[in-house]
Amino acid sequence: MMRNSRIVSRLIKIAGKEKVFSSPEDLFCYSYDGTFLSVVPGVVVRPASTREVAAILSLASAEGVPVVPRGAGTGLSGGAVPVEGSIVLDLTAMDRILEIDTADMLAVVEPGVVTARLHRAVEEKGLFYPPDPSSSSVSTIGGNIAECAGGPRGLKYGVTRDYVLGLEVVLAGGEVVMCGGRTVKNSSGYDLTGLFVGSEGTLGVVTRAVLRLIPKPEARQTLRADFKAIEQAAEAITAVLGAGVVPSALELMDDVTIRCVENYLHTGLPLDVEAILLVEVDGPESTLAEQAGLIASLCIEHGAERVRVAQTRKEEAELWRARKAVSPAVVQVKPTKISEDATVPRSQVPALIRAIKEIARRYRLTIAIFGHAGDGNLHPNLLVDKGDPDEMARAEEAIKEIFQAALSLGGTLSGEHGVGLLKAPFMELEFGPCGMAAMKKIKESFDPFGILNPGKIFGRI
Amino acid sequence: MLENNEEVRYQVNRCSRCGSCREVCPVFLQAGSEPWVARARVQLAGAALEGQLPFSRRFGEIMDACLLCRACVAHCPNGVRVDELVLWARAEAVRRKGLSPARMVLLRGALPSRRKLALISRMAALCQRASILKNFRGMKLPAFHTLPFTHLYRPAGLKKPSFTVAYFVGCMTQYVYHQSGRAVLKVLEQNNVQVLLAGSGCCGMPALAAGDLKTARLLARRNVENFKKLGADFVVTDCATCGEMLKLYGRLLGDEEAGELAARVQDITFFLVHTGGFHEGKVRVPLVVTYHDPCHLKRGQGVYLEPRKILAGIAGLTLVEMPRSDACCGLAGSFGFTHRELSQKILRAKIENIRATGAQAVVTGCPSCRLQLASGLAGEGAALPVFHTVELLALSYGG
Numbered sequence: 001m002m003r004n005s006r007i008v009s010r011l012i013k014i015a016g017k018e019k020v021f022s023s024p025e026d027l028f029c030y031s032y033d034g035t036f037l038s039v040v041p042g043v044v045v046r047p048a049s050t051r052e053v054a055a056i057l058s059l060a061s062a063e064g065v066p067v068v069p070r071g072a073g074t075g076l077s078g079g080a081v082p083v084e085g086s087i088v089l090d091l092t093a094m095d096r097i098l099e100i101d102t103a104d105m106l107a108v109v110e111p112g113v114v115t116a117r118l119h120r121a122v123e124e125k126g127l128f129y130p131p132d133p134s135s136s137s138v139s140t141i142g143g144n145i146a147e148c149a150g151g152p153r154g155l156k157y158g159v160t161r162d163y164v165l166g167l168e169v170v171l172a173g174g175e176v177v178m179c180g181g182r183t184v185k186n187s188s189g190y191d192l193t194g195l196f197v198g199s200e201g202t203l204g205v206v207t208r209a210v211l212r213l214i215p216k217p218e219a220r221q222t223l224r225a226d227f228k229a230i231e232q233a234a235e236a237i238t239a240v241l242g243a244g245v246v247p248s249a250l251e252l253m254d255d256v257t258i259r260c261v262e263n264y265l266h267t268g269l270p271l272d273v274e275a276i277l278l279v280e281v282d283g284p285e286s287t288l289a290e291q292a293g294l295i296a297s298l299c300i301e302h303g304a305e306r307v308r309v310a311q312t313r314k315e316e317a318e319l320w321r322a323r324k325a326v327s328p329a330v331v332q333v334k335p336t337k338i339s340e341d342a343t344v345p346r347s348q349v350p351a352l353i354r355a356i357k358e359i360a361r362r363y364r365l366t367i368a369i370f371g372h373a374g375d376g377n378l379h380p381n382l383l384v385d386k387g388d389p390d391e392m393a394r395a396e397e398a399i400k401e402i403f404q405a406a407l408s409l410g411g412t413l414s415g416e417h418g419v420g421l422l423k424a425p426f427m428e429l430e431f432g433p434c435g436m437a438a439m440k441k442i443k444e445s446f447d448p449f450g451i452l453n454p455g456k457i458f459g460r461i
Numbered sequence: 462m463l464e465n466n467e468e469v470r471y472q473v474n475r476c477s478r479c480g481s482c483r484e485v486c487p488v489f490l491q492a493g494s495e496p497w498v499a500r501a502r503v504q505l506a507g508a509a510l511e512g513q514l515p516f517s518r519r520f521g522e523i524m525d526a527c528l529l530c531r532a533c534v535a536h537c538p539n540g541v542r543v544d545e546l547v548l549w550a551r552a553e554a555v556r557r558k559g560l561s562p563a564r565m566v567l568l569r570g571a572l573p574s575r576r577k578l579a580l581i582s583r584m585a586a587l588c589q590r591a592s593i594l595k596n597f598r599g600m601k602l603p604a605f606h607t608l609p610f611t612h613l614y615r616p617a618g619l620k621k622p623s624f625t626v627a628y629f630v631g632c633m634t635q636y637v638y639h640q641s642g643r644a645v646l647k648v649l650e651q652n653n654v655q656v657l658l659a660g661s662g663c664c665g666m667p668a669l670a671a672g673d674l675k676t677a678r679l680l681a682r683r684n685v686e687n688f689k690k691l692g693a694d695f696v697v698t699d700c701a702t703c704g705e706m707l708k709l710y711g712r713l714l715g716d717e718e719a720g721e722l723a724a725r726v727q728d729i730t731f732f733l734v735h736t737g738g739f740h741e742g743k744v745r746v747p748l749v750v751t752y753h754d755p756c757h758l759k760r761g762q763g764v765y766l767e768p769r770k771i772l773a774g775i776a777g778l779t780l781v782e783m784p785r786s787d788a789c790c791g792l793a794g795s796f797g798f799t800h801r802e803l804s805q806k807i808l809r810a811k812i813e814n815i816r817a818t819g820a821q822a823v824v825t826g827c828p829s830c831r832l833q834l835a836s837g838l839a840g841e842g843a844a845l846p847v848f849h850t851v852e853l854l855a856l857s858y859g860g
Contacts, residue, residue: 021494025519028508029501034479046494073495074480092493116484138483327479327538335474386474 007063011045011087014055019046019093030088033073033080034135036336036386037421041068041082046093050168050176050207053089057205057451058174060087066451069201071112071143074135076339077420079147079200083454089205091142097121098208104182105213106165111142111206115149118211128216130157133416142206148198150416152249155374156282157214159416161197168208169196172447182210195442200418201453203446217282220248221292222316223309225299226273230254232303233275234350237373239298240279241346245291249280250374251323254353257330257368261322264329269322273305277373278323323370330368334383338395342406343377343415355405356380363398365391377415403429424459462712463542463549466510472546473507475539476500482533482543487789488526491806496523499533499543506546509553516554524550526803528796529670530756530789551672560673568673573680575609575662582636583607598798599805601836609635610642611658617646622655624737627693629659629684629707629726631700633828641828644855645699645729651858652739657691659684664703667794669713681710685719695736696726699849701758701827702794704728708762728758730767730826730850742857745777750853751820752780753811753834754787755827768826768850775857780824783814792833804833812837815845823847 011020021027021044031040042065047053060067066086073080082088095112102125109118115129115136122129132151133139139149145167150159166180169192180186180193196203227233237250253261253276262269269276277299281291296307310316330337344352353369356378360367371379380402382395403413403426413423413430428436440458444450463469482499483489489498496505505523508514527547534543560568571577585605588594595602606613610630626649634642649656665680684707688696698704704726711720733739752768759765765787772780791797791807798804815823815838822845823834835847 021496023519025505025514025517025523026496028505028514029496029523032478032504034477036478072480072483074483090494135479135481138480327477328540331475331477331539335471337477387470 004063007059007065007087008043010059011043011056014059015045015047015052019048020044030070030073030090031082033070033075033078035076035078035081035420035422036338037078037081039082039084041088042085044088044090046090048093050170053170053205053207054174054176056087056089057170057172060451061173061449064449064451066454067205068453069142069146069205071140071146072114072135072138074139075143075147075420076341076417077147077414078422079418079420079453079456080143081421091205092140094207100125100127100213102127106182107211107213109141109209109211111140111145111209113141115139115141115144122213123216126216127213129163129211129213131160131163141209141211145197145206145209146200147418148416150372150377152251152372154372154377154416155250156246156248161194163212164193164197164209165212166210167193167196167206169204169206171204172449172452176207177204180210184212198418200420200456202443202456203452205452217248219285219288220280220282221288221310222278222280222319223292223296223307224319225277225279225296225304225307226270227275227277227304228273229303230274230350230353233277233373234347236277236299236302236304237346237349239302240295241374243294243298245281245294247279247295247374248282249278250372251278252276252349252370252373252378253278253323253326254369256366257326257370260329260333260368261325264332265322265325267318267322270305276322278319326368326370330381330383333366334385336384336386338382338384338399339417340380340382340399340402341371341377341415341417342380342402342411342413343375344406344409344411346374346376348409348411349373349376349378351409352378352406352411355409356402359398359401359405363394365394365398367398372415375415376411400426419457421455421460424455424457427457427459462709463545469506469510469546469549472542473503473510476503476541477539478504479538481536481538485532485536487528487530487532487791487807488803491803492526497526499527499537502527502550503541503543503546506550509550516550516557520550521554524554526800528756528789528791528793530793531760532756532789535760548669548672551670552674553672555672555674560671564671564673568668568671568676572663572668572676578632578636578662579609582609598801600797601839603637603832603835605636606639610639611635613639614643614646616656616658617650619650619653619655621653623653624695625655625657625693626695626697626732626737627657627659627688627691629664629696629698629703631698631703631828632663633832634699638828638831638849640852641699641849644849644852645697647855647858648733648739648851649697649737652733652737654737657693659687659691659696664700664706665713666702666706669706669709670794678713681713681719685710685714685722688722689718694725695732696722697729697732698726699729699826699828699851701728701755701761702829705757705761728762728764728767728826730771731762731764733854734767734770739771739854741774742776742854742859744857744859746775746853746857747777748822748853749779749781749820750822750824750848751783751815751818752786753783753790753815753823753825753830755825755830756787756789758826759787764826768824771850771854772824775853778853781818781820783818785814788814790830790833792829794829797833808833808837812840816842821845824850824853826850
């Protein structure tokens, strides 16, 4: 509960009674995100405008109360998990698509817009907003920007960062700044826009975003290739990209994942292979058959057991069904899954997979590995039981080692989930003391009193 | 039905808190904030189970604002039984704090008594004749009957029937939608099925949904005894909600006899398509219709192809599917009255989808949905009629 009921009443004055929640039950509902972490905030407010956000931040600054911005609460690093006694800023009420400009090919949106809703809205106009995190049917643009979300299309189209042209941000003291703008090119001054993307609400609160759109690809085609050895799959990927074809998705499932999915779906997935690759190409209809054919032959050349090219929409859906069933399939094994997103340079994917398998063996854990092999962004999913403290302890150690392995292969802690609370303890491994000090200086200059999402990225103080 | 704390804990732990339910929960889609989504209800149930939160009034409010439509369950990657967790939370709240006085009167006083229910219906009918009670809390009410269905209609005796079924006449058919009951009798008789009227009272769903397990079990036990006396091959019903409830009797009562009975319960459309068989009618029914999938029929009993199959066999009839035909209509029993505004918002989305099809009539398999849809369709635009699937089949049989 908010110790200071004066703050609650001030918030009510700013946003209205029906937008402020302070009962223990309501607060509990804002205590979590998509991770297993949970901290109950002091009060929740759902602002409806930039003006209200600014007023809330200026109040919070004056009172020294931490503020935790939040979208749909689907993040996987704990970025939206509250701090004790904090004000949670639920931005989902700010959900207007303000503009879709087909001439300048951009969209102007509020942070609470659900990603999939934006997808549909722009695609109706023949445009395309590529970032597609797997939570896109519920995640918000604000959350995507805060965590720099990615998705399967990252390999060809990049991630959220690559589509943010401009932002309106409310700073810690309630000042409203505009950065970037409506142009594709912009080399004017510091790239504040770039700085705010992926800053996890620690530098300011995004209240409006100008997003870059591109023409919608005309068509797409999917194929699946099964490999006896992970290395063969990796070589095939290198060969495909080397031949000048950039697939719009290049997803990998390892043997553990394949087994889970087959036990769940019974669709006849091969159980004697180490990897399945799902490859999708998109573009002008007339070019797809040739691209798919080339990919198929390169896969076979590099040792694929078999390759299936989807000829109809139905076959395509059937191929993707296995990948989409991964989440429900793996939890049949154990109730809790911890999804990591260690990312390495593409060429190191087989090495990372080998390392993770070795870690799984040593800690007696089941780890299903799948993910976006084309851009080196893997999702090792540790399948555990939250109710088993011994297993949870082993999982914690294993995660540490996975991070170390990724970093030693020239990778990063996080490809698309962000650091949040879960990866904060490992940040120094990636950036060293000087790198962390530099980030801290940036944080302090934007947020001198440390009220903006404290503890995230830098760890609990 | 979650039997013990371990089962509750298991369901809560299966929730990975991914938030996928935000895409489909009808209440959340209207209300917009986290406490009104399935994920929150699961987490709250867990917190209450572990003693982190009390079974407070606010807790009850949040749990009560669930339609039990199971859109979340069908969508959940982990298949968490949110509906069962909500039912558990409601029952646990009642166990600890008792029923509210209003629910005490309705659930323990009126619901178990066929005589009182008949009296209420009769009084409602008389009021309506005097132009009172045409509306209740803003909802246009259908016409009540002065006499229950089972008093007015008797099934014919057949010489060599292929099956004998007990027809469970739910309250809504009993007191409101006699036309649906008449269609059931006609269709079954024309397909050489001997009907026995079960003459039962309420199925118990209103009590179960309100967390009143005591009344739910009392009614279930009484219905089981009734069916036993009749000794039919199957129990059929034209009410999606009653059908689902009857199928739960085994688990609710926890005995074999009830379980065996539950296994012989079939929705009327399922019975016609899979068990008894049916012949197509000779009379054309020149209508363009759209079909609304009741939650208790599609997700509750897995019955959604059967009504479509029946409709497809009716000459002259065209079925135009609406988008999200299985989205809840928003009534959910008493929810439509206790959460008026939310219920109406959910209904409006449904009505828009119905109107967009250009259909001349709506078909569904649940009298509760029918009540809600008819009320919504009476609002603006042309008032489209709402039928039960078997009514259209009966129409095609002529006579």
